[in-house]
Amino acid sequence: MIRDRRWGALILLCAAQLMIFVDAAVVNVALSTIQRDLHISPASLSWVVNAYLLTFGGFLLLAGRAGDLFDRRRLFVAGMGLFTAASLLCAVATSPASLIAGRALQGVGGALVAAVSLTMIVTLFGEPVKRDRAMAVYSFVASGGGTLGVIFGGVLIDTLGWYAIFLINLPIGLTIIIVTPRFLGHGLPDRGQGRLDLPGAVTVTTAVMLALLGCVTASSDGWAAPTTLILLAAAAAGLTLFVHLERRAPQPLLPPRLFRSRALCLANTLAVLLRAAMFSWFYFAALYMQNILGFTPLQTGLGFLPATLIIAVCAYMIAARLVARVGVQAPIVGGAALIGVGLAAFALSPADGTYPVDVLPGMVLLGFGGGILFMPLIRTATTSTSPQDAGAASGLLNTSQQLGGALGLAVLASLAATHRSGDTSLAAIHSGYQLAFLIGAALAATAAILGLALRPQSPERRPVDVPQPASPPDRSVYESE
DSSP: OHHHHHHHHHHHHHHHHHHHHHHHHHHHHHHHHHHHHHTOOHHHHHHHHHHHHHHHHHHHHHHHHHHHHSOHHHHHHHHHHHHHHHHHHHHTOOSHHHHHHHHHHHHHHHHHHHHHHHHHHHHHOOSHHHHHHHHHHHHHHHHHHHHHHHHHHHHHHHHTOTTHHHHTHHHHHHHHHHHHHHHOOOOOOTTOOOOOOHHHHHHHHHHHHHHHHHHHHHHHHOTTSHHHHHHHHHHHHHHHHHHHHHHHOSSOSSOGGGGGOHHHHHHHHHHHHHHHHHHHHHHHHHHIIIIISOOOHHHHHHHTHHHHHHHHHIIIIIHHHHHHHHOSHHHHHHHHHHHHHHHHHHHTOOTTOOIIIIIHHHHHHHHHHHHHHHHHHHHHHHTSSOGGGHHHHHHHHHHHHHHHHHHHHHHHHHHHHHHHTTOOSHHHHHHHHHHHHHHHHHHHHHHHHHHTTSOOSOTTTSOSSSOOOOOOOOGGGTOOO
8 A cells, every 4th residue: 555655656746747747848848839829039038947946946946955944845835835826827918027927926935845845855765776677767758858848838739829838837737736735744844843944045145136137138238338247246246145145054955965976966066967858959959940841749749759759769768777787877978968969959949940861860869868868867866865855855956957047048049149249030040049059069068078087876775975874764754644
């Protein structure tokens, strides 16, 4: 019975995560349609994506730490409720401001769901073999959710309109909320209540917002403009203040002991680089197929199908076996290298390209790279610290991924816009896309090189960094009252 409840809980948590990841990517397919309907300027268009990613990443650390201290099920339900309500706000938006506001609220709700979901998955499965199977399912959701979002988004936009990509969240979100008590108990931590580091959360969120705003401002004013420099300097000052606050906080948002794990630090660095590279793929590949090749939203979504299928097969059937045989280093390095080559292939795609010759090869390479990469990366980050910091470690990993995507997209979008110097011709726009793909490839290549610093041993035979005995599953997560 407990075993059935445990796998049922995994399905529920992954379904919630899939909803979050799909929503983060599905908007990319609808950007052109949303821009036409709501008359959004090119400079503001990226905020439809960045508003979600910014609040998502900004609240992940707070949500993850809250999962270590308070009732995880209540946080999960609260996050899902907020995300569902915000989706309705996005669906009925009639102006750029209301849509961006709805996306920001979606990010807050999504952060609560994502942070506690990964924590509960980690604590549910203490046995290495079953934990890897669970991680394989989660890694497919994390890496393949974006491409699934692009596919389903294309279908919904072509048949019902862009608002449907938000309306679809309502029945799914309500269903998840209703069935949650059946599979998830309250999951209260054993060590008692604590206090959240609100000053730290506010400081780091503000600092990241300033950094992102500086990147977006650079697309219109330039990187050397006073406004850009002031925003980036303020962001750096905010991060410095955050570090100072964390050292003095009685219960810091990020316990300093987390950073004693070399593997955890390296895994989060890789997460930043690889998410930035992958978001350049989602965002600019969708724009390339629609604006340059003339694809419809449905055709664009179907264009991502090969990558989605390959990610599904690799994440669920290959990644765990690969880690068990050769350890985490080889799939992480190899996956990052494949992503880099795939993005380089997109950078070489001509303005008069065709899908079989100029798009499909990059899709295949990125599918294999993402499919074998994210399971060992998540495995490394979540098993490199003590169980008492599982929520903080999960929140840190999610934050690294999402902020890497948000900041990477902001920087690449601004560089692409700056590169064409106000020229709105098709050739200039295409040249900006090529530059973005090339930078994304360089980020993935950097990740592959850094991945060589990981220890090659399999976590089952020798832990990546901090020795951890196999722990029993946390029954409080899935035993109902």
